[in-house]
Amino acid sequence: MPEKVLRQKIQANLARDLNALPCYKYERVKKKSTEYQTKEYSDDLNESFQLQPATEEGHSSYFTPTVTTLPSVCEDISEHRLVLGDRYLPEDFRISYVAGLHHKSSGIVVCGIGSATRNKVPLLKSAQFLRVYHVKGRFGYCTHDFSPDGPLIERTTFHHINKVLVDKVCASIQANHQKQLFEYAGVHPQSNEAYQMACRGLVRPDTSDTPPMIYGVKCIHFDLPDITLEIHAINEESVYLSKIIHDLGLRLKSSAVCPQVRRIRHGHFTVESALLRKDWKLESILDNIKLCEEYTKPDKLVSDFNIEQSSDDVKLLPQSFSSEISQKSLIEKCDLESHTLQKVNNLS
């Protein structure tokens, strides 16, 4: 499912669910007309949300074709929903993602709604969480866009491949990227600075503009011609991950396509707390916002910061002061009220 469709669907669902609630001062709730049920109306929004059945007299006067008198329920008819239209439009809900997904891949997408688009989504973006993927591969085919549906280029044999060979290539991919990590951090891999950085935890890229950074590649399932890789990465794209499968096939003197890319974890957000497509409704989204609030607390956001080592580091390295200060300001910012929610974007 493309990101745009995902956003439109959530917006439409939220608008629908909110409009189903009594939003205007005077209104009667419409039932299905063919059922001939007695019409109900909400008396006053401020006083009670409960719907009360209309009286018999009022009901009879609504539907004769020559209505001349106003029923007592609606004193000011121009404020009625029928006149003003729906209170909430789909465009009223602002939704933004921390990291989007390719329309052919599935998995967790962390979204912010409303004020969270301003407060928490940028914070989550700057926190540079690791994203974990399960990427499937199938040997024997080679296509233009790395997916099994694409135009076929060639077919190859794959019976010479075994798990040891795959593990070797995976390790070399990981090693290549780890060299690059220090280059993008601006230090020599053999220097003391590099050692200190590595002590502080993961070496993360400064910005989100860097090329994809891969922290781990592991083959978790091997059954020829199918394999599954678990990939930990930052700043990656789904197409890049399927290209890794393609390169793996070439290095093993064969070729491979990528039938599935699935994101199973985004920082602290896991699949267990994710919303399925059928749960993209007002109530479950509100529940999920509460559930996800703990993942956006300051201690979770500052993923880089190792408290045990920090006191020594500060003494040793005067440069790290600045980073600590920035982290403090980050913590303060985090206290602002906002919401995030996450959901699983199913295969579409």
Add this chain to the structure above:
Amino acid sequence: MSSNVKTAEDTTNGTLKNSGILGTINVIWEQPFIFKGKGINQHNLKVTTLIQTFQRLSSYQEHQGQNDLITSSSEYSISTEDEDQRNDMNQENKLISIQDQHPMQDTSIDLDFPSIPRGQKKIYEPIYHLAPLVKESLVLSNLVMLGVSLAEIEKQGAADMLVQLNFENDVQPLLLFLKEIGVADADLCRVITKNPFLFKAEITDLKVRINYLRSKRFSKDNIASIVTRNSKALSLTVEQLDGQLGFYQKQFKLSGSEVRQSMTKCPKLITQKRFRVQAIKEDLLDILGFTQSEVKKMFMLSPNILLTHIKQLSANFDYLHNVMGLSHKDVLMWPQIFQTITDRLKRRHQFLASLGRDQYDPKKENFVSLHDLVSGTDKFFSENVAKTTIELHDNFIKTL
């Protein structure tokens, strides 16, 4: 229109003492109604600010009502007989319509401004919404009491027409006519909301159309249900109706009773575009490989198949035939399968396949029918068809 508003706003923003202001405002206000479905809010804002500034200028504040919009829009043109009634209500609010004969004008407009040239036309200010008119207009208020959604009608661009109606001459006869056809009281609002242009049509024309349907031996209940579910069918002329019914009869080789049956089952087909129907029929025949008699059988079982999107139709059949391994005959058992979302079909089949329960052959045990496969909630499906729990189902979907 937009350029006019812009210039006016520019002038009102900065230089209030400029003597040219009133001239520019005049230009705008000469326009009568402008109703627009989209982008209302933006224009509304501009107009309200404009009106506010003008009210400040012309020191009419004692007459000013509480709601800016209502005061601003009190003047409107309806060619009706109950004008006297409205005139009483509007007497106080006429301040903004700058009219030569108006008694208040001489006393209250600031002398700083140049006076308006005499002999000008009556000036109206634009209204962008029906809401301020509802209280004053008998037609609108009665329609709202009936349950007609004015907001929906505005979107269809029928607001201008609606304002000009007269209750006794235009609205009442139509409502009585609809009741006479057999439309239920509660459904009147639905008919009018879906097709407000019925007010414009003449009752005699509508009667001729209904008589045509009766002559084709549609029963009274059938006609009532057709009008309630697709009120746009009433807007077709007799020739168009006849052509449309004949088209279906010819395309699918139907008998008279079959036409009646299918049209009552799915009244939307009456107003469906012919080239769409033909495209779906060709898709079923040439690309998906059904025979003519099979297409007719599917059409009779669910006429809605002609309303589905052609992409969805072929995607569903592709999955049913090539992945699930169903033959054309199996699909014929329940053609409503084409109306389900492809995503749902895929999800449920994959779940059943993971459990080893994807058995679609009615002659063997553990048969799962197409109806059971796609209908019902996920909980019902996982407990009664897949015989597992909803948790397992959800966890499986998260791995897709």
